[in-house]
Amino acid sequence: MAKRIDGKKISAAMLETVAAEVTELKKEGIEPTLAVILVGEDPASQVYVRNKQRACEQVGIRSVSHILPADTTQQTLLALIDTLNRDKSVNGILCQLPLPKHLDEEQVLLAISPEKDVDAFHPVNVGRITIGNADLLPCTPAGVMEMLRYENIPVAGKHCVVLGRSNIVGKPMALLLLAANGTVTVCHSKTENIAAYTRTADILVTAVGKQNFVTADMVKPGAVVIDVSINRNAEGKLCGDADFDAVSEVASCITPVPGGVGPMTIAMLMKNTVSAARAQSKK
Ligand code: NAP
Numbered sequence: 001m002a003k004r005i006d007g008k009k010i011s012a013a014m015l016e017t018v019a020a021e022v023t024e025l026k027k028e029g030i031e032p033t034l035a036v037i038l039v040g041e042d043p044a045s046q047v048y049v050r051n052k053q054r055a056c057e058q059v060g061i062r063s064v065s066h067i068l069p070a071d072t073t074q075q076t077l078l079a080l081i082d083t084l085n086r087d088k089s090v091n092g093i094l095c096q097l098p099l100p101k102h103l104d105e106e107q108v109l110l111a112i113s114p115e116k117d118v119d120a121f122h123p124v125n126v127g128r129i130t131i132g133n134a135d136l137l138p139c140t141p142a143g144v145m146e147m148l149r150y151e152n153i154p155v156a157g158k159h160c161v162v163l164g165r166s167n168i169v170g171k172p173m174a175l176l177l178l179a180a181n182g183t184v185t186v187c188h189s190k191t192e193n194i195a196a197y198t199r200t201a202d203i204l205v206t207a208v209g210k211q212n213f214v215t216a217d218m219v220k221p222g223a224v225v226i227d228v229s230i231n232r233n234a235e236g237k238l239c240g241d242a243d244f245d246a247v248s249e250v251a252s253c254i255t256p257v258p259g260g261v262g263p264m265t266i267a268m269l270m271k272n273t274v275s276a277a278r279a280q281s282k283k
Pocket of ligand 1: 140163164165166167168169170187188189190191194207208209210228229230231261262263265
């Protein structure tokens with residue numbers, strides 16, 4: 001039976017470390033500050049923003065919210081980002097995605113100063129991640145790496161298979177595993193015979209967004225299964241991509257949904273905000 005990797009416990013340990021760093025920074029007269037922008041009233045986005053604000057409170061980071069109406073223009077949003085870029089008291093800027101359809105998401109992400117880009121979505125930070133010298137790491141994939149480290153799961157020399165190639169999860173996940181000397185295969189919707197790849201994975205990271213996509217027969221006995229996805233089943237309950245009970249019979253370790261990767265993402269955001277505050281204080 002696979003060990004359940006407890007994302008709540010690991011993220012709580014991380015948040016304690018971050019809180020201690022915040023205390024140190026405050027002694028130096030630096031108050032780490034995260035500006036959060038939410039456009040519109042998407043209920044899921046409202047929940048995510050609230051959770052991020054709560055985490056800020058927990059570790060002592062000051063959070064400043066900018067809640068804008070759904071019909072906000074691109075110009076207004078860019079003007080706000082410009083103000084926050086210039087505001088020396090703001091260390092991190094997060095614009096909650098997705099944005100309403102009429103707004104140009106790519107242009108918005110480009111407008112955030114790379115040094116305040118705590119989601120690490122700006123092409124400059126993506127480039128740094130690719131080269132391997134990034135200060136700000138993409139929160140979800142970096143959270144996964146933190147889990148593997150915490151659980152003493154070696155990556156070097158292992159076959160790591162990533163399901164999904166989005167800019168937010170799949171691609172940066174593959175880059176971080178590669179940087180840790182994993183041998184990485186990325187699968188996507190055009191991959192033929194996915195099971196042939198997954199069955200050879202020592203570490204299988206799934207971020208497809210489809211319930212029961214990963215079945216027990218797709219998993220190598222003893223593999224580590226990291227389930228990034230957040231889906232809803234027919235009863236409306238949260239679930240990941242893996243057929244959890246059946247895959248647990250085959251894998252050596254598995255992350256549950258909820259309570260797995262999700263809490264790690266927020267903890268990494270807090271860590272990035274503190275890193276940004278520290279880096280900016282040295283300028
Ligand atoms: P996304 O942009 O929709 O990407 C999904 C990926 O899955 C795409 O690369 C797609 O391939 C691939 N895919 C879709 N159907 C497939 C199939 N039948 N076979 C193989 N690959 C297939 O989603 P995302 O933003 O990466 O998020 C993925 C999941 O993670 C979602 O459930 C999301 O809610 C969750 N998530 C969780 C966290 C967290 O904190 N835990 C953070 C972010 C996202 P193509 O590229 O070919 O279309």
